[in-house]
Amino acid sequence: MCDEEMSMSPPPTLSPHHVAAPYEGYKTEELDSPLLPLHSAVNLEHSSMRGDDKNVVYQIMYAHSQHSDSSYTRPVTPLQITIPDGDASPTVPVSCGAVNGRMHLNLFMCPGIHQPCIEVGNDLLSPKQFTVRGDKERQKDWKASIRVGKTSLRTHMEAATIDFYDHANRCSGKCQSRNYVNAPSDEAVQARKSKRSSEAAFLKNEIENEIAGREASGVETETDTKKPNEKKARGRPRGSVNKPRVSIKTEPQDESFFDEFFTDGPSPQAELEPQSDQSSSSNRNQNQCSPYGEVMNCLQNDPMNFWSQMQNSGVIGHFCDDIIVSAINLKHTSLEQPMNPNTANMLTRTAYSLGIQSVIVHRVQSIERNVYQQRKHEEMFSEIQANVEKEQRLKNQQHSGTSTGSEENLHTALEMHIENEEELIDVGKYETYSESGDSTYQLLSGPSSIL
DNA sequence: TGTGAAGGCAAGTACGAAAA
DNA sequence: TTTTCGTACTTGCCTTCACA
Numbered sequence: 502m503c504d505e506e507m508s509m510s511p512p513p514t515l516s517p518h519h520v521a522a523p524y525e526g527y528k529t530e531e532l533d534s535p536l537l538p539l540h541s542a543v544n545l546e547h548s549s550m551r552g553d554d555k556n557v558v559y560q561i562m563y564a565h566s567q568h569s570d571s572s573y574t575r576p577v578t579p580l581q582i583t584i585p586d587g588d589a590s591p592t593v594p595v596s597c598g599a600v601n602g603r604m605h606l607n608l609f610m611c612p613g614i615h616q617p618c619i620e621v622g623n624d625l626l627s628p629k630q631f632t633v634r635g636d637k638e639r640q641k642d643w644k645a646s647i648r649v650g651k652t653s654l655r656t657h658m659e660a661a662t663i664d665f666y667d668h669a670n671r672c673s674g675k676c677q678s679r680n681y682v683n684a685p686s687d688e689a690v691q692a693r694k695s696k697r698s699s700e701a702a703f704l705k706n707e708i709e710n711e712i713a714g715r716e717a718s719g720v721e722t723e724t725d726t727k728k729p730n731e732k733k734a735r736g737r738p739r740g741s742v743n744k745p746r747v748s749i750k751t752e753p754q755d756e757s758f759f760d761e762f763f764t765d766g767p768s769p770q771a772e773l774e775p776q777s778d779q780s781s782s783s784n785r786n787q788n789q790c791s792p793y794g795e796v797m798n799c800l801q802n803d804p805m806n807f808w809s810q811m812q813n814s815g816v817i818g819h820f821c822d823d824i825i826v827s828a829i830n831l832k833h834t835s836l837e838q839p840m841n842p843n844t845a846n847m848l849t850r851t852a853y854s855l856g857i858q859s860v861i862v863h864r865v866q867s868i869e870r871n872v873y874q875q876r877k878h879e880e881m882f883s884e885i886q887a888n889v890e891k892e893q894r895l896k897n898q899q900h901s902g903t904s905t906g907s908e909e910n911l912h913t914a915l916e917m918h919i920e921n922e923e924e925l926i927d928v929g930k931y932e933t934y935s936e937s938g939d940s941t942y943q944l945l946s947g948p949s950s951i952l
Numbered sequence: 953t954g955t956g957a958a959g960g961c962a963a964g965t966a967c968g969a970a971a972a
Numbered sequence: 973t974t975t976t977c978g979t980a981c982t983t984g985c986c987t988t989c990a991c992a
Contacts, residue, residue, distance in 0.1 A: 614983075637957085642984070645956085653956095655985090 593663065595619060595654070597635025597647050602626070604649075607666045614643055628654075 592603040600621060608618035608625075617625045621634060628643045637646035644655035649663065657663040799807045811817040831851065834844055852858050 642957095642986095644984080 592620070593649055595631075595647050595649055597631050598637050600631065600635040602631060604647075606663070609663075610666050613665055619647075 591606045593606065595602055595604045602619045602621035605618050605620060608616060610616050610618075614629050615627045617627050617630075619626045619628060619631045621631065626634065628647055632643045632646045635646065637643075642655070644658060645653045647654040649657050654663065808817065811820060828851065831844070831847060835848060838844070852861055
């Protein structure tokens with residue numbers, strides 16, 4: 502399993518490029534991958550994060566690590582879809598239709614299609630979304646639709662001039678064609694390899710040309726380290742049977758775990774555990790693990806040391822997964838249960854810990870503006886509709902003549918719609934969390950304010 | 953002739969309904 | 973309650989066709 506084998510190898514080093522777009526403006530339209538700047542909840546939980554503190558967050562994470570030398574490129578987990586200012590993020594210019602963007606290679610992770618990695622203005626889009634923006638979604642082939650220079654992304658990937666970040670260790674098993682999986686003929690394989698090797702130099706050169714003016718150090722091609730025979734086929738294995746469905750509904754122990762997660766001090770259970778654990782775990786050799794209280798103490802009082810050890814041990818991915826699962830549980834709790842002080846407090850703590858409070862504020866404002874605009878438009882169209890009906894009645898009464906008035910009104914309505922179009926708020930910027938994917942907001946009676 | 957777009961097809965996923 | 977089955981959907985690759 503790739504996630505469990507997450508390595509800390511640096512990302513490919515194709516022309517490091519500093520992201521120009523401001524961090525705060527980044528967002529993703531991925532429904533299940535909301536923008537979550539990741540930083541230490543322990544260190545920042547009580548600090549007021551301002552927008553210009555973002556670099557501080559980054560320093561807190563890595564400044565004192567063993568990788569403090571400038572040559573080290575920070576590892577990237579799937580959560581880290583934001584790029585702080587000043588971070589070296591290798592990018593390549595990409596295009597899809599008329600839309601241009603920059604693909605962040607260290608965010609481009611297998612299988613890629615839903616991984617937000619393409620910077621377009623202030624948006625961070627997945628390749629799928631990028632093809633939609635470029636009006637190429639009907640092509641059903643995102644790799645062919647996205648172009649690097651004059652060549653498709655597919656061609657680059659087949660030539661191994663571009664590959665998913667740390668693909669050897671993070672392969673999802675869903676990235677390969679059925680044509681590879683279904684054992685192609687040796688001739689086909691040889692032909693493909695030959696084609697790749699002959700094109701690779703040209704394609705690499707093309708990429709370097711595309712990013713001319715920057716240092717072109719080449720892309721790490723990981724084909725040598727790949728093990729094609731270990732690739733899994735996409736989708737459901739043949740002959741497999743259904744397993745009993747595992748509900749992600751919060752279970753009691755998960756609830757308690759989550760309650761503890763974002764609280765200041767140890768929970769009552771946590772305080773009890775060390776005592777019960779101390780007697781039995783005082784002898785490390787007997788249990789083959791550190792005492793509960795010792796681990797908890799390190800986690801709370803020396804987070805830098807704790808997480809550094811987890812990182813060095815290569816198991817930090819497990820804890821990131823726990824955080825993700827806990828966040829999902831919190832989402833379900835928020836959606837399915839009446840709001841209570843505990844959940845509300847937890848949501849606020851989470852928002853502050855993840856540094857997304859400004860995103861939330863912007864989203865609230867955007868929703869309010871959108872509701873106001875929708876109401877305004879409804880009123881406008883109701884008025885026009887009433888006028889049209891009025892004209893129609895007059896027309897019927899007169900039994901003759903033309904009703905130029907209604908036509909004018911209709912025309913006016915169309916014009917007003919177009920004129921006001923630019924005033925419409927792009928709620929898509931902050932509209933990502935709807936379970937159903939419905940992007941329209943319900944018009945509430947009363948004022949536009951939702952607070 | 954090369955390139956891009958559109959559509960077809962294959963393989964697998966996810967999920968609900970039905971059966972055991 | 974668990975397992976099996978059916979089906980809509982997703983994804984990726986290939987072929988065909990139109991156009992410059």
